[in-house]
Amino acid sequence: MSKRKLSRQQAWRVEKIQRERAKRAARRDDAAEQAVTGGELGPEQEGLVIAHYGTQVAVESAPGVSQRCHIRANIEGLVTGDRVVWCAGDPIGVVVAQLDRNSVLSRPDPQGKLKAVAANIDQIFVVIAPYPEPHANLVDRYLVASEVVGIEPVILVNKIDLLDEDPALREQVARLMAIYPGLGYQVLYTSIKQGGLQALHQALRERVSVFVGQSGVGKSSLVNALLPQAQLRVGALSENTRKGTHTTTTAQLFHLDCGGSLIDSPGIREFGLWHMDRLDVEQGFREFRPHLGHCKFRDCRHEQEPGCAIMAALESSEISQSRLDSYRHIVTSLELA
Numbered sequence: 001m002s003k004r005k006l007s008r009q010q011a012w013r014v015e016k017i018q019r020e021r022a023k024r025a026a027r028r029d030d031a032a033e034q035a036v037t038g039g040e041l042g043p044e045q046e047g048l049v050i051a052h053y054g055t056q057v058a059v060e061s062a063p064g065v066s067q068r069c070h071i072r073a074n075i076e077g078l079v080t081g082d083r084v085v086w087c088a089g090d091p092i093g094v095v096v097a098q099l100d101r102n103s104v105l106s107r108p109d110p111q112g113k114l115k116a117v118a119a120n121i122d123q124i125f126v127v128i129a130p131y132p133e134p135h136a137n138l139v140d141r142y143l144v145a146s147e148v149v150g151i152e153p154v155i156l157v158n159k160i161d162l163l164d165e166d167p168a169l170r171e172q173v174a175r176l177m178a179i180y181p182g183l184g185y186q187v188l189y190t191s192i193k194q195g196g197l198q199a200l201h202q203a204l205r206e207r208v209s210v211f212v213g214q215s216g217v218g219k220s221s222l223v224n225a226l227l228p229q230a231q232l233r234v235g236a237l238s239e240n241t242r243k244g245t246h247t248t249t250t251a252q253l254f255h256l257d258c259g260g261s262l263i264d265s266p267g268i269r270e271f272g273l274w275h276m277d278r279l280d281v282e283q284g285f286r287e288f289r290p291h292l293g294h295c296k297f298r299d300c301r302h303e304q305e306p307g308c309a310i311m312a313a314l315e316s317s318e319i320s321q322s323r324l325d326s327y328r329h330i331v332t333s334l335e336l337a
């Protein structure tokens with residue numbers, strides 16, 4: 001549940017949204033139950049959810065063959081990438097069961113409630129760009145989230161063509177990214193203007209990947225560059241703020257020629273980790289792990305306690321100042337939430 005306190009107005013809005021959601025769910029259940037009991041459905045078969053449209057999903061039985069489906073009342077929180085049992089119908093099928101997931105990426109919604117974004121994924125591409133400028137600690141927040149759910153993250157810096165015009169910015173990006181390869185994270189650089197997406201193609205091969213990141217960093221543009229037939233809508237940045245304009249509204253899965261699948265997801269405003277506590281965040285900084293449990297005090301916060309193993313690792317350069325700062329920043333943001 002949310003640790004954030006809601007103002008009265010926010011609370012009222014949340015309640016209104018929940019009432020509307022309940023009404024929609026009741027309508028949806030009617031439609032699904034009618035289809036199930038109406039006897040006009042095909043046999044049960046397995047399928048893959050490739051897109052989510054509010055109360056319905058698109059389910060694929062084989063690559064390129066899909067149908068819109070209602071969702072049976074007892075199934076909650078289906079997301080793109082879920083494997084399901086479904087029955088074809090005319091014109092709309094029905095999802096009758098959800099199969100187990102081997103992984104799920106979630107994030108808190110604006111009310112702080114954890115919501116799944118995509119299921120059964122092998123790797124998370126954290127997409128950033130010079131513009132819109134990354135929020136403070138955004139990459140580390142995503143890395144922590146990926147580590148905690150055990151899905152391999154890859155950092156993807158897009159729009160590198162913009163760095164050609166600005167050597168100071170190029171320097172800044174290089175400095176920000178320098179630390180990650182040494183921690184074992186792959187960092188890729190791309191531009192849809194300059195081509196050269198071979199390394200990205202290679203990294204996507206034979207795996208299920210999801211693009212996440214701020215609105216406007218070019219996630220959908222990259223999908224279009226990799227797979228022109230996807231024809232996803234892309235949106236220019238706002239002229240005033242140079243921020244994204246939330247163009248993609250639903251996660252959608254595509255099959256790539258190289259054998260992998262790729263899920264494009266809606267950009268986020270803020271990637272909070274409100275659902276985590278300090279111990280999760282510690283574990284999410286992978287270079288901290290060998291040192292955790294070795295501090296003098298069991299509840300050490302790694303600030304200025306004597307005998308702190310994390311501070312000792314900082315002294316010996318096994319942990320960098322910037323990652324320790326990032327850890328502290330994230331933990332403080334959790335405490336303020």
Ligand SMILES: Nc1nc2c(ncn2[C@@H]2O[C@H](COP(=O)(O)OP(=O)(O)OP(=O)(O)O)[C@@H](O)[C@H]2O)c(=O)[nH]1
Pocket residue numbers: 158159160161162190191192193213214215216217218219220221222233234235236237244245246247248249265266267268
């Ligand atoms: N210069 C440059 N612009 C790019 C590049 N990739 C994307 N863009 C532009 O960035 C803007 C945003 O692109 P989108 O693909 O809509 O971004 P998104 O991450 O999908 O955004 P949301 O769907 O809102 O999350 C568009 O104007 C694109 O043309 C790039 O490599 N270089």
Ligand SMILES: [Mg+2]
Pocket residue numbers: 219220221233234247248264265266267
């Ligand atoms: Mg998009």
Ligand SMILES: [Zn+2]
Pocket residue numbers: 295300301302303305307308309310311
């Ligand atoms: Zn410590």
